[in-house]
Amino acid sequence: MTEQKVFTVSTEIAGRTLTLEAGRFAEQADGAVTVRYGDTMLLVTVVAAKDAREGIDFFPLTIDYEERMYSAGKIPGNFFKREGRPTTTAILTSRLTDRPLRPLFPKGYQHEVQIIVTTFSMDMVNDPGPLAIIGASAALAISDIPFAGPVGAVQMGHLEAKLVANPIMSAMEQSRLDLVVAGTKDAVLMVEAGGYELTEEEMLQAVIDGHTVCKQLCALQEELVQLCGKPKREFVPPPTDTSLEESIKVWMGSRLREAVRSPVKQERDRDTQALKEEVVAHFTADEPEEELSARCKEVGKAFEKLLKAEVRDAILDEGMRVDGRQPHEVRPISVDVGIIPRVHGSGLFHRGQTQVLTITTLGSPGDEQRLDDLGIETTKRYIHHYNFPPFCTGEAKRMGSPRRRDIGHGALAERSLYPVLPPQQEFPYTLRLVSEVLSSNGSSSMASVCGSSLSLMDAGVPLKAPVAGVAMGLITDPDGRWKVLTDIQGLEDALGDMDFKVAGTATGITGLQMDIKTTGITYDIMRQAFEQARLGRLFILDKMNAVISEGRAEMSPHAPRIITVQIPVEKIGALIGPGGKMIRSIVETTGAQIDVEDDGRVFITTADGNASKAAVAMVEGLTREAKLGDIFLGKVVSIRPFGAFVNILPGKDGMVHVSELAETRVENVEDVIQLGDEINVMVIGVDPGTGKISLSRRAILTGESPEDRRAAGGGGASRDRGPRDDRGGPPRDRDRGGDRGGPPRGGDRPRPRRRDDG
DSSP, X not given: OOOOOOEEEEEEETTEEEEEEESSSOTTSSEEEEEEETTEEEEEEEEEEEEEOTTOSSOOEEEEEEOOGGGGTOOOOSTTOSOOSOOHHHHHHHHHHHHHHGGGSOTTOOEEEEEEEEEEEOOSSSOHHHHHHHHHHHHXXXXXXXXXXXXXXXXXXXXXXXXXXXXXXXXXXXXXXXXXXXXXXXXXXXXXXXEEEEOHHHHHHHHHHHHHHHHHHHHHHHHHHHHHOOOOOOOOOOOOOOHHHHHHHHHHTTHHHHHHOOSSHHHHHHHHHHHHHHHHHHHTTTXXXXXXXXXXXHHHHHHHHHHHHHHHHIIIXXXXXXXXXXXXXXXXXXXXXXXXSSSSEXXXXXXXXXXXXXXXXXXXGGGSEEOOSSSSOOEESEEEEEEOXXXXXXXXXXXXXXXXXXXXXXXXXXXXXXXXXXXXXXXXXXXXXEEEEEEOSSOHHHHHHHHHHHHHHHTTOOOSSOOEEEEEEEEEOXXXXXXXXXXXXXXXXXXXXXXXXXXXXXXXXXXXXXXXXXXXXXXXXXXXXXXXXXXXXHHHHHHHHTTOOSOOSSOOTTSOEEEEEEOOGGGHHHHHOGGGHHHHHHHHHHOOEEEEOTTSEEEEEEXXXXXXXXXXXXXXXXXXXXXXXXXXXXXXXXXETTEEEEEEETTEEEEEEGGGSSSSOOSOGXXXXXXXXXXXXXXXXXXXXXXXXXEESHHHHHTOOHHHHHHHSGGGOOGGGOOOOTTSSOOOGGGOOGGGOSOSTTTTSOOOOOGGGO
């Protein structure tokens, strides 16, 4: 057995040590690296197939982020007590890791590559997201897999008016910005951000500062490569033969340009597909049967390359897009709200041939989502789901579970709208939004942002400001020419070099996501993209504001109403009751949903006004404190020789001394009241030490107030009708109820008589 060699490199980022280590784990993987930052530690492995996959026209890269609950000292909360399907956080982290790495593999590389990121340790201080990108890049860099890295990644925050690299996770709650930047030492590759209306200048500066840290991390990985990097496998890209393309181009003449320049996607697809079929038929007419299939694929690929070149050259040479728009133009927009019955809010956003309908559902605080992942948050009150059915692109496909793309687009819309939502203290509802893509020709994720903003306002949610989103594209060529495109459609996304999504209010940016297909873009390109996105966003917001610009004053009659009742924290137990008995009884009696917070806030949710009033009364009854002068209609629950005990609140009894039962002297309690009677009583005393309550029926009959009784002295009893004890004589001090409050000593039991008591 050979001696194990472990290679380690470290650097300081934001005052904490980041360490990369290779050689300790997973020796059979093509590359394996642990990345540690504080006590957050990930193992990243990479393996590539030895042979290329035949018959595919894409790069088969798979990235799996595996959350292990043991890394945070947790046991999974599901029935099986083991990790199951990936959480939303795991899926989003996998996508985050994929996006900056994919463009750096050589074109034509079709060997299957699998990257697995496993959480070994999680300190809830250092976010593992950027570390997954760093670890994956380092594992690829030291492996023999062809890769044009390394790539660095960093999270940027905005705290106390300053940009901060890799803030601790708890500090992100106060940050105006949550930005992840990834890039090589030469260029930015990927940006993902959410922000509280940052300006374009602030966002660009955050990207620039983040890229500076990325350069430092690239240098660290290069150190590790020097220590233990393997020679790269030989990969020879498929030979490029342009003779077939030239022949097809000459044969088609101007027909391709005519077919591709149509503002209607269906017509463009139909015409280009018909032309492609003609081309394939013409250039395979003389092929023998055994070679026909391969030749058809070859001709088809050549046609697709010419199509891509036609679209890109028209933009760079003429500034003309396939639908006739100029680079900065937004497609025609139509907006509508409140079009779906029964739901709490609906917004329809139509831009070009992309149409998204978003539905808002308002729920109680108890409807919030419980999270079982490695984040520091355990619940979510705002949930956004995005659906992309096959009919939206005119296709018939199998329906199934949400894809990673669907989950990612929903998260982007969620991130973009979160900064403008009212705080829970002002609007305690749980919010679920579902964006249904009804037609798609590019930028459906940003259309879902617009539709969601409309839907929220239609539901009566008091947004800080409306939010709109727009997707920017990029066309470049080897000569250094480039054009930024506003509001890209599907073909421009597929054949272009960038998808740069920007969402925000009229004031600033709230959501940002940038993916590129080249090896990086310059700051000048980003600056131009930000400016065109700002102008496009303002144009879209004007169209939206013309229909609805703020939350409706009245919510839908079908939406639940939430009433907030504040109770003393020490009364929470009384409200819940033993085993939840009391709160269950309220729910069963009224049909309302009751949610209790640790700070004493009680949320009562129901669409029935009478039920909500009844529930409020029951909650207040269980938690109300009896105060001097309060009047209750109580029920006699116990009779004693010295008086009676009356139930005035759930679980609370007070004592009416015999001297406080009537305006005249009472010899026998049962001469005045009977067990089970309901009588009006006033609180005339509350013992601060024991909480025992003294009541008076006589005060109600005479109209005396507590102040009148104090002025009269002796607890308010008139001198010619002094209170009497259970023997009919003057009361002893030890037996008095009155202002001292409570029953005689001995609690609810009568005091034993002495033999000489008569």
